[in-house]
Amino acid sequence: MSTAALHAPRRRKPWREWLASYLFLLPALGFFLLFVVYPMGKGIYISFFDYSLSDFDYVGLDNYRNLLRDDVFFKSMRNTLLLVLVTVPAVIAFSLFVAMSIYKMRAFGRSFFRAVFYLPAVSSVVSITVVWASIYHPNYGLLNYVTGLFGAEPVAWLGDTRTALLSIIAVLVTTSVGQPIILYVASLGNIPASYIEAAQIDRATPWVIFRKIIWPMLMPTNLYIIVITTINTFQCFAIIQLLTSGGPMYSTSTVMYGVYEQAFKLGHFGVASAMGVMLAIVIGIISFIQFKYFGSDVEY
Amino acid sequence: MAAIRNKLGAVIGAGLVLTMLAGCSGNSNSNGATPSGSAGSAAGASGTASAEAKPVEITWWNFPNYQALDGEVGKYEKQIIAAFNGKYPNIKVNLEMITFDGGPEKLNVAIATNSAPDVIYDAPGRIVDWGKKGLLAPLNDMVTDEVKSDISDAFWKQSSVGDQIYMYPINTAPFLMAVNKTVFEKIGALDLLPLDKPDRTWTLAEYEKALQAVKEKAPDVIPSGFFAKSQAGDQGTRAYIANLGVSRFLSEDNGKVAINTDNAAKALDWIVKGSKDGLVVSGAASLAAADVNDLFLQGKLAFTLNYSAVLKAQNVPNKKVPFEEVLLPFPTLDGSEPKLEPYVGGMAIFDNDSAEKVEAAKKLVDFVANDEVWGKKNIIQTGGLSVRNSVTGLYGDDSEYKYSELARKFITDPPTVADGYADIRTFWFPELQRALLGASTGKEALDAFAEKANKAIADAKAKAGK
Numbered sequence: 082m083s084t085a086a087l088h089a090p091r092r093r094k095p096w097r098e099w100l101a102s103y104l105f106l107l108p109a110l111g112f113f114l115l116f117v118v119y120p121m122g123k124g125i126y127i128s129f130f131d132y133s134l135s136d137f138d139y140v141g142l143d144n145y146r147n148l149l150r151d152d153v154f155f156k157s158m159r160n161t162l163l164l165v166l167v168t169v170p171a172v173i174a175f176s177l178f179v180a181m182s183i184y185k186m187r188a189f190g191r192s193f194f195r196a197v198f199y200l201p202a203v204s205s206v207v208s209i210t211v212v213w214a215s216i217y218h219p220n221y222g223l224l225n226y227v228t229g230l231f232g233a234e235p236v237a238w239l240g241d242t243r244t245a246l247l248s249i250i251a252v253l254v255t256t257s258v259g260q261p262i263i264l265y266v267a268s269l270g271n272i273p274a275s276y277i278e279a280a281q282i283d284r285a286t287p288w289v290i291f292r293k294i295i296w297p298m299l300m301p302t303n304l305y306i307i308v309i310t311t312i313n314t315f316q317c318f319a320i321i322q323l324l325t326s327g328g329p330m331y332s333t334s335t336v337m338y339g340v341y342e343q344a345f346k347l348g349h350f351g352v353a354s355a356m357g358v359m360l361a362i363v364i365g366i367i368s369f370i371q372f373k374y375f376g377s378d379v380e381y
Numbered sequence: 382m383a384a385i386r387n388k389l390g391a392v393i394g395a396g397l398v399l400t401m402l403a404g405c406s407g408n409s410n411s412n413g414a415t416p417s418g419s420a421g422s423a424a425g426a427s428g429t430a431s432a433e434a435k436p437v438e439i440t441w442w443n444f445p446n447y448q449a450l451d452g453e454v455g456k457y458e459k460q461i462i463a464a465f466n467g468k469y470p471n472i473k474v475n476l477e478m479i480t481f482d483g484g485p486e487k488l489n490v491a492i493a494t495n496s497a498p499d500v501i502y503d504a505p506g507r508i509v510d511w512g513k514k515g516l517l518a519p520l521n522d523m524v525t526d527e528v529k530s531d532i533s534d535a536f537w538k539q540s541s542v543g544d545q546i547y548m549y550p551i552n553t554a555p556f557l558m559a560v561n562k563t564v565f566e567k568i569g570a571l572d573l574l575p576l577d578k579p580d581r582t583w584t585l586a587e588y589e590k591a592l593q594a595v596k597e598k599a600p601d602v603i604p605s606g607f608f609a610k611s612q613a614g615d616q617g618t619r620a621y622i623a624n625l626g627v628s629r630f631l632s633e634d635n636g637k638v639a640i641n642t643d644n645a646a647k648a649l650d651w652i653v654k655g656s657k658d659g660l661v662v663s664g665a666a667s668l669a670a671a672d673v674n675d676l677f678l679q680g681k682l683a684f685t686l687n688y689s690a691v692l693k694a695q696n697v698p699n700k701k702v703p704f705e706e707v708l709l710p711f712p713t714l715d716g717s718e719p720k721l722e723p724y725v726g727g728m729a730i731f732d733n734d735s736a737e738k739v740e741a742a743k744k745l746v747d748f749v750a751n752d753e754v755w756g757k758k759n760i761i762q763t764g765g766l767s768v769r770n771s772v773t774g775l776y777g778d779d780s781e782y783k784y785s786e787l788a789r790k791f792i793t794d795p796p797t798v799a800d801g802y803a804d805i806r807t808f809w810f811p812e813l814q815r816a817l818l819g820a821s822t823g824k825e826a827l828d829a830f831a832e833k834a835n836k837a838i839a840d841a842k843a844k845a846g847k
Binding site (some may be wrong): 132133134135136217218219220221235237238239240241242245325326328329330331342344345346347348350 | 485486489490492493511514515516603609610611612662663664665666667668669676681803804807810811814815817818820844
């Protein structure tokens with residue numbers, strides 16, 4: 082047998098391969114089309130209708146026009162963006178700080194802290210929110226009791242426009258840091274010690290080591306955490322529903338809460354769909370920016 | 382590659398949000414079909430055990446309107462169904478218990494996706510709205526002349542849209558305030574409560590004196606409650622402000638808002654000042670009606686706004702400390718008679734395009750409301766009073782039930798029958814919050830509410846007139 086014959090590509094049946102590939106893909110593709118693409122399309126379609134419990138009339142862009150004239154919608158959009166702008170960096174900073182503090186610990190200590198911080202992620206949001214509601218209670222809350230020990234006047238944390246959104250953010254941050262801490266601890270463990278040792282020999286300061294070695298090496302993890310936390314924050318609903326119902330004076334109302342209120346409380350499904358579409362556009366733009374600026378340094 | 386990633390990110394982001402809208406994807410408008418008319422037989426009104434030729438299956442969704450038997454929600458309802466099946470063996474009733482928290486949303490989704498139940502036991506706020514939208518079967522043929530004349534016109538008005546009756550009214554109780562009488566006994570200030578008057582009416586000045594006494598002599602107890610967090614229990618705040626300010630919430634014809642009077646505005650300003658002076662619970666903007674009633678049941682609050690004989694009965698197992706509560710009417714600025722919104726419970730039938738199911742559902746409604754054995758028993762299980770004038774004394778000598786029966790004379794039209802009521806409600810608490818947080822005066826808040834609510838009423842009327 083000649084060498085050429087030995088190295089000749091084995092003859093295949095491309096159509097069979099093609100068919101097999103698509104058959105393997107089919108179940109997942111079916112679910113994707115049925116539960117993602119179809120509802121997306123239907124949601125967009127409904128947004129052009131006055132769709133309530135008894136009506137289904139085509140109204141063109143009226144739902145969008147009305148939303149753009151609605152002060153409450155703009156307030157909700159502003160709150161949503163504020164929530165994301167504060168929560169995402171806070172989650173990144175806090176979870177990275179905790180991960181950096183515990184990743185060099187012995188196995189027991191590391192596992193203990195990981196479990197402690199991960200606990201809210203596996204607990205019921207409702208249970209956590211009920212606990213926070215009692216902490217924030219204006220008359221009998223733990224927080225006012227503690228601040229009172231230092232002579233501070235009681236504050237209606239959830240009943241004051243100056244503190245309500247910050248109070249929601251605090252709850253959101255505590256429930257969002259579990260997974261990022263786990264991921265950061267794992268990623269930090271994967272950074273070769275020799276890089277850091279070499280930098281230390283060259284007398285690099287801890288800040289320089291972090292900025293020049295650790296942070297760039299964490300970029301894939303950062304990107305994942307930023308995108309996931311951003312989307313989770315955009316979808317934050319239960320905490321707001323249970324703690325403030327969007328008040329006081331719409332100061333904690335978000336677009337997602339507005340979607341719920343319009344659709345399920347008032348039965349205005351067309352308006353709710355238009356809100357959903359507008360939120361999707363905003364998320365799309367923000368995700369694009371995140372991939373553009375954080376994705377460029379990622380090496381897989 | 383980067384471009385693909387960017388696009389993928391955008392698609393994933395959009396997909397995640399829009400997936401949440403999946404629940405909105407229902408069919409268009411087959412719900413909106415006109416009522417079937419349900420072929421005028423006096424369905425079940427006679428109560429005869431006529432043999433059903435064909436088995437029928439209906440679904441009954443029920444809020445916890447009945448007190449739970451042995452702590453089991455739905456157990457009492459199952460007993461009703463068993464008794465009903467003794468009379469109508471060919472009608473199978475599927476019971477589904479829903480909660481006051483998530484039930485309304487569940488109903489909206491069910492209606493929008495053509496999976497509404499056949500029968501619902503609810504209140505006029507939602508039922509009248511469904512009736513206006515043509516989702517219910519009219520019940521006129523069920524109402525005999527005897528029943529019609531035994532129930533006051535106020536209740537029929539709340540159960541109807543025009544001439545069509547959509548809710549069969551069953552139980553009622555005027556919404557009132559309640560006071561922790563034990564607190565007043567302890568501080569020796571029982572004489573400050575209007576309990577020596579049979580109708581217990583009182584003025585704002587007398588009420589304020591009672592609050593001051595609690596503040597001074599029982600510093601651990603908050604004198605009075607108020608709330609503005611979420612819609613549940615909003616009638617309590619409406620009635621409180623309307624009575625303190627001797628005003629109506631809506632005009633006589635329910636065509637526009639009437640609460641924005643100078644007196645009602647002063648009442649709201651009084652509440653705001655009271656929260657600063659320690660007469661009203663602080664942080665009311667972040668408290669819901671349930672939070673305030675919880676404080677009351679914990680013995681930490683002297684007066685609560687949202688109470689009734691029904692709630693009193695339901696709250697017995699929820700009391701954290703033993704105390705005696707007494708029902709009171711809302712005080713008025715000048716001591717004039719209060720105007721109380723009633724709780725009315727009744728049953729309605731969804732028109733699910735099946736005349737057979739509608740007829741079977743009417744038999745169930747008639748059984749629940751009028752059966753010789755179960756009719757009265759059912760009302761007692763709700764803890765309320767009968768809407769029938771001829772049915773009284775269900776609870777023997779209980780003083781609070783006797784007072785509730787007396788207070789029925791103060792009942793007024795509730796705003797639940799107004800066009801666009803569901804939308805009107807959404808404007809109420811944000812404006813109360815504005816006033817409570819000092820962002821507006823009482824008058825500015827009530828005027829702003831009136832402007833938005835009047836627009837909602839006009840929009841709803843215009844839509845209904847299409």
